[in-house]
Amino acid sequence: KTISVFETRLQLPRSPSSLLSLHKLLYKTKFGPLSDQDRIFTNLYGRHDWSLKGALRRGDWYKTKEILLKGTDWILNEVKVSGLRGRGGAGFPTGMKWGFMNKPSDGRPKYLVVNADEGEPGTCKDREIMRHDPHKLVEGCLVAGRAMGAHAAYIYIRGEFYNESSNTQVAINEAYAAGLIGKNACGSGYDFDVFVMRGAGAYICGEETALIESLEGKQGKPRLKPPFPADIGVFGCPTTVANVETVAVAPAICRRGGAWFASFGRERNAGTKLFNISGHVNTPCTVEEEMSIPLRELIDRHAGGVRGGWDNLLGVIPGGSSTPIIPRSVCDDVMMDFDDLVRAESALGTAAVIVMDKSTDVIRAIARLVEFYKHESCGQCTPCREGVDWMDKMMWRFVRGDAANSEIDMIWELSKQIEGHTICALGDGAAWPVQVRLLGDGAAWPVQVRLLGDRAAWPVQVRLLGDGVVWPVQVRLLGDGAA
Known part of the structure; x- marks a missing residue:
């Protein structure tokens, strides 16, 4: 009758079809x-009508009243x-997170905040939902709000997403x-507003x-x-912040x-997921x-x-620039x-594959990437504000071939002083690209090898990614200019 998933005891449906689905999962x-x-997202590419009329044809808003009741x-x-x-990167169990709001009321209203501030380099999944399937998001706000006892949702949309915010607002107006x-809402007796x-x-x-x-009008x-x-x-009220994709499903x-x-x-890794595939592929896509x-x-x-x-x-x-x-x-x-x-020493993140x-x-x-994080740092934490700026300067010295050998260990130590020492995870996101190990034997950090070979490489002979390619002997060693 119960199964332990995500360290939570769950009451399972008793129908044969549900038990068969769980058997397949295990x-x-x-x-x-x-x-x-x-x-779930049947209009991801915008081939159909995204308005309420088209959404109803695709099954949105079907039996929503029964769900609310x-x-x-x-x-x-x-x-x-x-x-x-959670589909925003952290991967926290959604049912548990929403359940934190399901506590006896102390008189304060509860709010759902949808994080549509999609700014991670390489990530472009949420904008496709807001642009081509906005009613899934609006309906998702209603269902998620009901789950946590909230009577209002705020959809915080990235400033550059003009068309996405316009379509979402039109969908909200149609739903009203x-x-x-x-x-x-939906004749259920439940009041719910979306902004x-x-x-x-x-x-x-x-x-x-x-x-x-x-959202409160202060500095972010x-x-x-x-x-x-x-x-x-x-x-000052109980709030759950959830990703667009999480709410929409x-x-x-x-x-x-x-x-x-x-x-x-x-x-522990169930469901469907939107993946963005970009970079050096033949047909970049969101799927x-x-x-x-x-x-x-x-x-x-x-x-x-x-x-x-x-x-x-x-x-x-594999999961965005962080x-x-x-x-x-x-x-x-x-x-x-x-x-x-x-296990592969990375993370799924937003599933933006570069x-x-x-x-x-x-x-x-x-x-x-480090330059991006330096530019976007809010400057509140000293390790991030100062450390990422120093990492940025050092990385561009490596690019130009002007760095000293001692800076290889120095930048590694610097990244470790940033990681885990900031209020938010932006500092971690800036440090992780610097810490990556690309060589097949795990013995060297990428800055030790100039992969394009235009100026400097060290050591002289290195196996790249374990594929058996040996770096040419004619290289310029760091710092001494000898060939």
């Missing part, structure tokens, strides 16, 4: 490709059974006009407490935790059952696939393979889910 060995009838506990249990984990939200808030382009406002500060700087937003959030989970959603992927699909199959099936063939692959950033690069030797077998990428072939200057790429 004993599956092959993951993907996802069949069309199992896709089943109440908070039923919705929370379905989400817990589904195994849904149809009686789907507002007073007596759009435009950001101003700051990457740091993607951090939940900085987002709350911005992260807060110290505790207190957590579930206790003191926006306007909630109605489908409630309609089709948590066990149906849990039948995809592995235990919905089953969790735990092998990385190589994902790239070959949906992105037309690596430019120049799989043997031309150098490495992959996640460490994984080398070709790992890419052959790794699965795209939370646990397997942690592919790099052997023409990539990895040192320049890392320097560019």
